[in-house]
Amino acid sequence: MKSIVIKQPNELVIEEREVPQPKSGEVRVKVKLAGICGSDSHIYRGHNPFAKYPRVIGHEFFGVIDAVGEGVDQSRIGERVSVDPVISCGHCYPCSIGRPNVCTSLTVLGVHRDGGFSQYAVVPSKNAYIIPDEISDEFAVMIEPFTIAANATSYLKPTENDIALIYGAGPMGLTSVQALKGVYNVKEVIVVDRIEERLDMAKISGADRVINNTSLSLKDELDKLSIKPTVIIDAACHPSILQEAISIASPAARILIMGFSGDACQITQQGITSKELSIFSSRLNANKFPVVIDWLTKKLVDPKKLITHQFDYSKVVQAIETFEKDQKQCCKVLLTFS
Ligand code: NAI
Secondary structure: OEEEEEEEOOEEEEEEOOOOOOOOOEEEEEEEEEEEOHHHHHHHHOOOOOOOOOEEOOOEEEEEEEEEOOOOOHHHOOOEEEEOOEEOOOOOHHHHOOOHHHOOOOEEEOOOEOOOOEOEEEEEHHHEEEOOOOOOHHHHOOHHHHHHHHHHHHHHOOOOOOEEEEEOOOHHHHHHHHHHHHHOOOOEEEEEEOOHHHHHHHHHOOOOEEEEOOOOOHHHHHHHOOOOOOEEEEOOOOOOHHHHHHHHOOOOOEEEEOOOOOOOOOOOHHHHHOOOOEEEEOOOOOOOHHHHHHHHHOOOOOHHHOEEEEEEHHHHHHHHHHHHHOOOOOOEEEEEOO
């Protein structure tokens, strides 16, 4: 089989490998489609502190089970499945309270262990979620990015009374917009970005209002409009944003961050406590595949609005470079494997 391997930072090869055999409790997935995420590019470029090389990247993937290991029902062969990349121990403290995404020995497919940019991938059986027939292959491969929004919103508990503001109209901001509007029906969703074309994508995904903050003060703009967001998601993840989010938030608002920057940011206790703000963080997803499968079945979100490019896996370098260089036209890039 062919696998896309990052041998070391900036060295990508399409390698011929043995088709892997599933071990006990595992299934083998014949991969059909995979999605490129920022973290794939970060591993390729050597900017992901968790990655070990060589690594088959890819943690958004969909395919068909074609073999099962010991202890897995043979009837699973032939199932169309989407794979949750979060592998957890099941018994540490976070696992015991339903948060396997921050397991003390967390393994993420495509980061800590070989992932889905390969013609075949072996994964734990319980990570392979069966996809109902009414969900297309292209939608099934988009489940993982939507689980990020499902995880974030599970903490924020949005309601129809909320005015939400999202920083960033990349894939993470857009899945959040769709969840807030399509699933939670929040009163107003405002999206802030510096790229006009991305703000257009935000409108297509359901944003009620967009603000380009390239050359204006967001706080002044919101004051002018008398808007005090009650829910804020930082899907742009610059370290300066939390401080601004605290200053623009309504009293009693909820703020959620999802960034991994190691740089310090300046916030004060007064800014948070005087408004009794709740600040959450969200990493990956905690058992949210069934939640997003349900959203898709009910047509509450529409992944098609994010998919801008599709390449054959043999063109992976071109695909990643397009993803990295063309933020104006490019949102979600899919790779076709079979
Ligand atoms: P992306 O780079 O495609 O999108 C980020 C967007 O934010 C861009 O459109 C950019 O123009 C905009 N932006 C940057 N600085 C801004 C600012 N100061 N104000 C307004 N907009 C600004 O990235 P993507 O894929 O949407 O991911 C967003 C972030 O989420 C990344 O930092 C990524 O590491 C993080 N992430 C976190 C996850 C988690 O589970 N916690 C999962 C996936 C991604």
